[in-house]
Amino acid sequence: MIADQPPEDIPRSNGELVFEAPWESRAFGLTAAYLEASGQDWAAYRAHLMAAIADLPDATPYYEAWVVALDRLLATDGLAARGP
Amino acid sequence: MSDSHGHHPKPKTPTQQRVEAIEALLVERGLITSDVVDAIVETYEHDVGPMNGARVVAKARVDPEYRARLLEDGTSAVGELGFGGAEGEHLVVLENTEDVHHVVVCTLCSCYPWPVLGLPPHWYKSFAYRSRMVREPRAVLAEFGTTVPDDVEMQVWDSSAEVRYMVLPLAPDDVAGRSEDELAGLVTRDHMIGVVR
Numbered sequence: 001m002i003a004d005q006p007p008e009d010i011p012r013s014n015g016e017l018v019f020e021a022p023w024e025s026r027a028f029g030l031t032a033a034y035l036e037a038s039g040q041d042w043a044a045y046r047a048h049l050m051a052a053i054a055d056l057p058d059a060t061p062y063y064e065a066w067v068v069a070l071d072r073l074l075a076t077d078g079l080a081a082r083g084p
Numbered sequence: 085m086s087d088s089h090g091h092h093p094k095p096k097t098p099t100q101q102r103v104e105a106i107e108a109l110l111v112e113r114g115l116i117t118s119d120v121v122d123a124i125v126e127t128y129e130h131d132v133g134p135m136n137g138a139r140v141v142a143k144a145r146v147d148p149e150y151r152a153r154l155l156e157d158g159t160s161a162v163g164e165l166g167f168g169g170a171e172g173e174h175l176v177v178l179e180n181t182e183d184v185h186h187v188v189v190c191t192l193c194s195c196y197p198w199p200v201l202g203l204p205p206h207w208y209k210s211f212a213y214r215s216r217m218v219r220e221p222r223a224v225l226a227e228f229g230t231t232v233p234d235d236v237e238m239q240v241w242d243s244s245a246e247v248r249y250m251v252l253p254l255a256p257d258d259v260a261g262r263s264e265d266e267l268a269g270l271v272t273r274d275h276m277i278g279v280v281r
Contacts, residue, residue: 018129018203023100028128028203029121030107032170037115042170046245050192062194062209064099070106079109 024063031070038077048072133202134273136167137250140177140200141276142268144252145259151252155179158250162200171248172199176241179252180281184237187225187278188249189217195243197250201276208277218242228279251278 019025031045048069056065074080096104110116140162144151154161158175162168175197178186190196191214196204207213216224221240225232232238241249253275259267274280 018133019125020206023103025125025129026107026121027103029125030103030110030116032124033116033120034110036120037110043245046193046195049194050245053193058211058215062206067099067102067106071102074106074109079113 021063024066027063027067027070031066031073034070034074045069045073048076128198128203132198134200134271134276135268136162136165136202137197137200137273137276138268138271139165139264140167140250141252141271142264145255145267146264154252167199169199171195172197174247175200176247176249177252178239178241178249178278180254180278182236182254184239185232185278185281186239186241186249186251187217187221188241188243188251189214190243191215191218195245195248197248200250201273205273225279225281228274230280232281250276252276253278254281 019028035042035045049066052065052069052072053060053062056068107116107118107121111118140154143165144154150161150164153164154177158177159168159172161177162172162175178188180186190208194204194209196208213224218240221238222232243249253271256262256267256270272280
């Protein structure tokens with residue numbers, strides 16, 4: 001139910017940090033750098049991001065979906081990072 | 085601190101480990117360097133943000149011809165002020181009036197006009213905002229402390245893969261007495277998303 005979503009997910013004030021943890025900024029920067037290096041624009045990545053958000057549970061933190069999408073983009077391009 | 089042995093860092097989550105593995109792979113393949121990643125992060129943390137959009141709004145307040153160009157072709161008009169690049173290619177500027185209030189959402193992910201607003205705030209990307217804004221915009225705006233009068237039409241714009249939106253908020257009553265800098269200082273990110281009127 002939409003009405004069941006916790007309202008505290010929508011803060012009322014301005015001024016929060018762009019990134020909430022260093023790994024989030026790293027994930028963002030890696031994505032931007034990889035797209036640039038591989039000559040792709042953000043649309044190539046965004047399709048994976050939309051799909052990842054749709055596939056994962058609604059409560060999944062945004063940047064976790066981001067990393068899943070980045071992994072999928074890299075896999076599409078034939079790049080598979082080693083575990084974990 | 086000089087003592088590197090005295091702390092106990094929290095164990096890394098699988099996602100954090102994944103990010104490190106991806107960086108290691110891309111560096112090893114010679115595709116990126118860590119310095120390039122640092123520079124990108126630095127740019128988006130410090131140089132790109134709603135202060136850019138506020139400059140655009142302020143110029144539109146004092147220059148009617150600029151305002152007309154902004155509403156006609158957002159990407160081109162913000163480019164006149166030096167703002168452009170990723171996620172700004174098809175920028176549409178929506179002008180609030182006494183009769184219409186615009187508010188922007190991306191229901192599928194987090195599409196947002198980076199060159200003028202920077203990266204989106206946490207709540208913009210949340211499931212609650214994405215799912216509720218289309219269904220009950222007045223209720224969501226009320227949670228931001230924003231009441232849109234019943235006789236004002238509310239228009240919700242869902243950012244698509246192609247188009248990014250920015251709201252040109254209602255001007256203050258005393259535009260004539262203010263400098264462009266002052267006018268820019270009155271504009272917040274939330275005005276330009278439309279969650280504040």
